[in-house]
Amino acid sequence: MIRIGIVGVGFMGYTHFEGAADLPGAKVTAIATRNKKKLAGDWTGIQGNFGPPGGHVDVSELKCYENYQDLLADPDIDLVDVCVPTDSHHKVVMECIAAGKPTLVEKPISVDLAEAEEMVAAAKQANVPLLVGHVLPFFPEFRFAAEAIQTRKFGDLRAAHFKRVICPPEWSNDMSDFRKLGGWGIDLHIHDNHFIAHACGKPDSVFSNGLLQDGFVNHVHTSYVYGNGGPAVTAVSGGIAAKGLAFGHGFELYFEDATVVFDAGTYAGEWVVNRPLSVISNDGTVEIVDLSGSDKWCAAFTSELQIAVDHVQNGVDPGPLSADVALDALKICYAEAESIAAGHAIAL
Numbered sequence: 001m002i003r004i005g006i007v008g009v010g011f012m013g014y015t016h017f018e019g020a021a022d023l024p025g026a027k028v029t030a031i032a033t034r035n036k037k038k039l040a041g042d043w044t045g046i047q048g049n050f051g052p053p054g055g056h057v058d059v060s061e062l063k064c065y066e067n068y069q070d071l072l073a074d075p076d077i078d079l080v081d082v083c084v085p086t087d088s089h090h091k092v093v094m095e096c097i098a099a100g101k102p103t104l105v106e107k108p109i110s111v112d113l114a115e116a117e118e119m120v121a122a123a124k125q126a127n128v129p130l131l132v133g134h135v136l137p138f139f140p141e142f143r144f145a146a147e148a149i150q151t152r153k154f155g156d157l158r159a160a161h162f163k164r165v166i167c168p169p170e171w172s173n174d175m176s177d178f179r180k181l182g183g184w185g186i187d188l189h190i191h192d193n194h195f196i197a198h199a200c201g202k203p204d205s206v207f208s209n210g211l212l213q214d215g216f217v218n219h220v221h222t223s224y225v226y227g228n229g230g231p232a233v234t235a236v237s238g239g240i241a242a243k244g245l246a247f248g249h250g251f252e253l254y255f256e257d258a259t260v261v262f263d264a265g266t267y268a269g270e271w272v273v274n275r276p277l278s279v280i281s282n283d284g285t286v287e288i289v290d291l292s293g294s295d296k297w298c299a300a301f302t303s304e305l306q307i308a309v310d311h312v313q314n315g316v317d318p319g320p321l322s323a324d325v326a327l328d329a330l331k332i333c334y335a336e337a338e339s340i341a342a343g344h345a346i347a348l
Helices: 011-020 066-071 086-098 111-128 140-151 175-181 190-200 299-316 321-341
Strands: 002-007 024-034 061-064 079-083 102-106 130-133 157-166 204-211 216-225 231-239 245-257 257-269 268-281 286-288
Touching: 002 011, 002 066, 002 204, 011 024, 011 299, 024 066, 024 299, 066 086, 066 286, 079 086, 079 299, 086 111, 086 130, 086 175, 086 268, 111 130, 130 299, 130 321, 140 157, 140 245, 140 257, 140 268, 157 190, 157 257, 190 231, 204 321, 216 299, 216 321
Parallel strands: 002 024, 002 079, 024 061, 079 102, 102 130, 157 231
Antiparallel strands: 157 245, 204 216, 216 231, 245 257, 257 268, 268 286
């Protein structure tokens, strides 16, 4: 049994806690938060941008630490799940590594590239597993897409286009918060960069055009260059959509033997699937892919946590949770900002 300790009980900590409830071979046995109400099980103040609000949680069988260093010192914790704000990732993860604790940290690994590189290097030097919780590849549509690309289910991938856009949240004018997030080029678009690096491999270079705000990417159109014979991959992402389009994402994948498409988003407060995951064949037919499975709101996080548990317990390949892939995704974000400013492609 892998015993998980969650550091940070905000929305992501709550989401991971709920996701871990369905894990075979693992369970959350400890939490750490400075909030005394949460330590007592009152999580009613938690609300995120998806899923239900928090409620009252039975913490009677949990070790509840006000100081996360006490959780790190607990010999009965096998995996530390770091769900603190992004600007605290580096400090907490470095302490986890120093304590010899296998660690899963929420995405992005860091906003600061030097910090991220230090985290990955320290984990390798200490031989401590470090995983990064990029959850997108665990959502059914994107899991299908990654597997189709990697297994060549429909032949070679010739081209792909990805989309991830939001309208500016109410608080986005607060530039200190904007910097902490790394702009939408990191906070939002890193999902696309990570997925592309995971499914297609790290590109040779990127050429980007877009809008910079305070040095950070606010909106971007990127071409990912894979060289001769590589797929033609592009993405658009940013935070400049009209208020009625709170969120939109999707993809178009052009294989030798089929085209795979998906498009959905929140329009005027309603979740709308413009095109369910579909396989369009060369014979002119269209198949809607059956995505039956768990409909629990945090199911993708359960799948993510299962990979982390299997890696710690049995050395299973971490796949999309690899810290190296997370670092590559962050490097791509920085290269995009550099490309926008310079007006030419940036090698990776």
